[in-house]
Amino acid sequence: MRIAVFAGDGIGPEVTAEAVRVLQALDLPGLELVEGDVGGAAYRKHGHPLPPETLEIARSCGAILFGAVGDFSLDHLERRLRPEQAVLGLRKELGLFANLRPATVFKGLEDLTTLRPEVAAKIDLLIVRELNGDVYFGEKGTRTLDDGRRQGWDMMSYAEDEVRRIAHTGFKAAMGRSKKLCSVDKANVLETSQLWRDVVIEVAREYPEVELSHMYVDNAAMQLVKNPGQFDVIVTGNLFGDILSDQASMCVGSIGLLASASLAEGTYGLYEPIHGSAPDIAGQGLANPMATILSAAMLLRHSFGLEDQAARIEAAVGKALAQGVRGGDLGGTDGTRAIGDAVLAAL
Amino acid sequence: MRIAVFAGDGIGPEVTAEAVRVLQALDLPGLELVEGDVGGAAYRKHGHPLPPETLEIARSCGAILFGAVGDFSLDHLERRLRPEQAVLGLRKELGLFANLRPATVFKGLEDLTTLRPEVAAKIDLLIVRELNGDVYFGEKGTRTLDDGRRQGWDMMSYAEDEVRRIAHTGFKAAMGRSKKLCSVDKANVLETSQLWRDVVIEVAREYPEVELSHMYVDNAAMQLVKNPGQFDVIVTGNLFGDILSDQASMCVGSIGLLASASLAEGTYGLYEPIHGSAPDIAGQGLANPMATILSAAMLLRHSFGLEDQAARIEAAVGKALAQGVRGGDLGGTDGTRAIGDAVLAAL
Ligand SMILES: CC(C)[C@H](C(=O)O)[C@@H](O)C(=O)O
Ligand SMILES: CC(C)[C@H](C(=O)O)[C@@H](O)C(=O)O
Numbered sequence: 001m002r003i004a005v006f007a008g009d010g011i012g013p014e015v016t017a018e019a020v021r022v023l024q025a026l027d028l029p030g031l032e033l034v035e036g037d038v039g040g041a042a043y044r045k046h047g048h049p050l051p052p053e054t055l056e057i058a059r060s061c062g063a064i065l066f067g068a069v070g071d072f073s074l075d076h077l078e079r080r081l082r083p084e085q086a087v088l089g090l091r092k093e094l095g096l097f098a099n100l101r102p103a104t105v106f107k108g109l110e111d112l113t114t115l116r117p118e119v120a121a122k123i124d125l126l127i128v129r130e131l132n133g134d135v136y137f138g139e140k141g142t143r144t145l146d147d148g149r150r151q152g153w154d155m156m157s158y159a160e161d162e163v164r165r166i167a168h169t170g171f172k173a174a175m176g177r178s179k180k181l182c183s184v185d186k187a188n189v190l191e192t193s194q195l196w197r198d199v200v201i202e203v204a205r206e207y208p209e210v211e212l213s214h215m216y217v218d219n220a221a222m223q224l225v226k227n228p229g230q231f232d233v234i235v236t237g238n239l240f241g242d243i244l245s246d247q248a249s250m251c252v253g254s255i256g257l258l259a260s261a262s263l264a265e266g267t268y269g270l271y272e273p274i275h276g277s278a279p280d281i282a283g284q285g286l287a288n289p290m291a292t293i294l295s296a297a298m299l300l301r302h303s304f305g306l307e308d309q310a311a312r313i314e315a316a317v318g319k320a321l322a323q324g325v326r327g328g329d330l331g332g333t334d335g336t337r338a339i340g341d342a343v344l345a346a347l
Numbered sequence: 348m349r350i351a352v353f354a355g356d357g358i359g360p361e362v363t364a365e366a367v368r369v370l371q372a373l374d375l376p377g378l379e380l381v382e383g384d385v386g387g388a389a390y391r392k393h394g395h396p397l398p399p400e401t402l403e404i405a406r407s408c409g410a411i412l413f414g415a416v417g418d419f420s421l422d423h424l425e426r427r428l429r430p431e432q433a434v435l436g437l438r439k440e441l442g443l444f445a446n447l448r449p450a451t452v453f454k455g456l457e458d459l460t461t462l463r464p465e466v467a468a469k470i471d472l473l474i475v476r477e478l479n480g481d482v483y484f485g486e487k488g489t490r491t492l493d494d495g496r497r498q499g500w501d502m503m504s505y506a507e508d509e510v511r512r513i514a515h516t517g518f519k520a521a522m523g524r525s526k527k528l529c530s531v532d533k534a535n536v537l538e539t540s541q542l543w544r545d546v547v548i549e550v551a552r553e554y555p556e557v558e559l560s561h562m563y564v565d566n567a568a569m570q571l572v573k574n575p576g577q578f579d580v581i582v583t584g585n586l587f588g589d590i591l592s593d594q595a596s597m598c599v600g601s602i603g604l605l606a607s608a609s610l611a612e613g614t615y616g617l618y619e620p621i622h623g624s625a626p627d628i629a630g631q632g633l634a635n636p637m638a639t640i641l642s643a644a645m646l647l648r649h650s651f652g653l654e655d656q657a658a659r660i661e662a663a664v665g666k667a668l669a670q671g672v673r674g675g676d677l678g679g680t681d682g683t684r685a686i687g688d689a690v691l692a693a694l
Contacts, residue, residue, distance in 0.1 A: 079535070079541070082535065084535050084536075088536070114462055114463055114466045114572055114573060114574070115461055115462060115463070115572075116461055116462070116463055119461045135482075135503055135536075135537065136536055138500075140537065140538040140539075141538055142538050142541070142542055145506060149506045149507050149508055150506065150507045150542060151504055151505065151506040151507070151542065152504060152505055152537070152538040152539040152540070152541055152542030152543065153485075153502060153503065153504035153538060153539060154503045154504070154537045154538055154539050155500060155502060155503070156482055156500065156501045156502070156503055157498055157499060157500035157501070158498065158499055159492060159496045159497065159498040160496050160497045160498070161496055186586075186589075188426070188429065188431050189431075189435070189482075189483055190482065190487065190499070190501045191487040191488055191489055191499040191500060191501050192487075192499040192500060192501050193499070194426070194489070194499055195489055195497060195498065195499030196499065217589075217590055218589045218590050218592075218593040219593065221568065221590045221591070221593050221594040221597075222593045222594060222596065222597040222602075223597075224594075225461060225462075225572070225594060225597035225598055226461060226597050227461070239533075240590075242533075242564075242565045243564055243565050243568045243587075243590060244568070245565075246565040246566065246568050246569045247568040247569060247571075247572060247594065249569065250568075250569040250570075250572035250573050251572055255569075
């Protein structure tokens with residue numbers, strides 16, 4: 001049971017350390033944790049945000065526990081050397097094509113969202129975002145046109161197999177939930193979306209029990225404000241998923257509690273909190289590690305089939321919350337270590 | 348003073364009729380209203396959603412009052428014949444490159460939003476969306492790859508002059524408001540966005556009084572939920588603007604009240620409610636015409652410099668609202684005609 005631990009930048013190391021303590025406390029047979037450098041931290045040490053030795057470690061493990069990357073002081077670097085490229089590189093190199101982003105309002109924390117409590121309380125959705133294609137990984141560049149003007153360009157595309165495999169992920173997720181799947185695209189403008197929609201409709205034939213709907217991305221952004229409770233599983237492309245999953249997360253109010261999984265075919269996956277590296281509070285022991293701890297739970301469940309241990313971690317976090325443990329992000333004053341201690345005690 | 352009136356589909360004709368009554372009641376010297384067919388209605392009559400005669404009318408006028416287009420029963424048509432193409436065609440043919448979408452919570456209507464009233468009350472922002480470029484108007488298509496797979500593709504791009512002119516619109520708007528401009532892009536992934544950001548920074552030198560910030564689109568979608576009051580003017584590209592402006596509108600709660608302007612260089616513009624054709628309530632006299640009436644006010648202000656008359660219309664709508672007039676979209680029972688009557692009475 002080899003797990004790569006890539007702590008990254010900013011608050012990454014602090015929050016990851018607490019998740020590691022929780023994993024260690026479970027007495028998992030054969031647990032081996034292997035640290036690796038990513039992001040700005042890796043750039044400073046190795047001159048690259050995703051050095052080959054890190055990729056090697058990732059490949060030798062069954063899953064990755066990921067902290068956060070991002071470092072404004074490196075924003076001047078050419079794009080391929082910036083911290084965020086570590087995330088994109090891992091997704092591509094390891095074939096992590098399916099990003100699962102659950103958003104649920106935690107009981108007792110309805111106060112934290114800017115939505116009306118009665119609206120927020122109904123949020124229980126899962127966004128399934130494609131991670132290996134779209135305008136993220138197409139050809140791109142800057143060129144000078146014949147008339148001398150500079151132009152920036154990026155190719156957006158999806159091939160049918162790329163859509164098919166994420167559609168299956170979406171339908172399967174829907175089968176395990178309330179059998180409603182909403183596919184989000186912009187088929188009234190984009191050919192990429194039209195193909196997306198056609199293929200999703202093809203795949204739907206294999207899931208006759210699932211009620212499939214289609215929504216344009218602009219309307220989806222509206223509906224997530226108007227009535228987020230209407231959604232169960234949303235499946236969408238890389239770019240729209242980036243935007244909508246962040247919007248949905250914030251609807252929940254407590255992004256310090258939200259975990260995510262980026263899965264490859266099979267059991268391999270990368271697990272990370274949805275929050276960023278928060279450089280403003282880094283190194284001060286102020287960050288809430290709960291989202292990273294919950295990411296570790298997702299890791300045990302999805303990559304190692306350890307449903308019981310995953311549920312144990314989740315229950316412990318729930319118990320700590322019920323006891324009133326609150327990080328600064330939740331309006332409380334508990335620090336990183338204290339929250340880790342509370343979860344460990346509840347375990 | 349020639350104004351094109353393109354009522355379109357669904358509730359378009361009903362709501363436009365009330366705005367026309369309001370315009371006629373103002374006794375504007377030389378007012379001439381010229382009707383034209385657009386959208387599904389035009390397709391059924393002329394075989395095209397934007398027939399040449401409609402474009403001719405548009406070109407012969409100083410501004411367009413637009414209702415709505417959209418008709419699900421025509422969704423099977425090839426894309427270039429679908430109702431929405433009328434909007435895209437008018438934008439491109441007439442060089443309507445700047446979409447202004449104000450979002451403000453109307454006093455007394457804070458209850459209508461799903462956001463907490465104290466959060467919603469602070470919303471007073473303007474989204475300036477580029478309308479003539481981006482992935483909307485690039486080359487696009489579906490192809491079969493060498494290995495036989497189907498692929499949908501769309502070229503995303505911005506050239507420096509396209510960014511420059513919308514940046515100027517954004518900075519000018521900011522100068523007329525609180526001198527804060529937030530440019531939204533995805534420069535950590537897209538070359539199109541990197542060029543966008545570079546050019547916006549260049550243009551900023553001409554507006555030293557404006558405080559410019561940059562935000563990634565995923566973060567912007569989050570911040571619009573977390574604290575929409577932080578924004579004043581947002582400038583962004585066509586695709587991100589489509590999503591964010593709809594999200595922001597819904598934050599306001601009363602999309603039956605929101606107007607928008609799509610402006611060309613000079614005074615020419617197209618003015619329309621931000622709501623759609625609402626086929627479910629079409630033809631029943633149930634639609635709220637206020638957003639279209641307010642679009643007529645924007646038209647008088649921007650295209651004809653009639654600030655007084657514009658303000659008169661806006662005051663009349665405000666008065667009707669204060670008197671308790673409410674369309675179904677605002678939880679009331681007043682019909683299209685009754686709302687038009689109330690606004691006319693208040694005028
Ligand atoms: C850092 C960035 C490249 C990344 C993305 O856009 O995918 C992030 O926003 C995310 O959602 O994980
Ligand atoms: C109808 C559609 C093509 C259009 C767009 O995406 O621009 C609409 O959503 C809008 O915002 O006016």
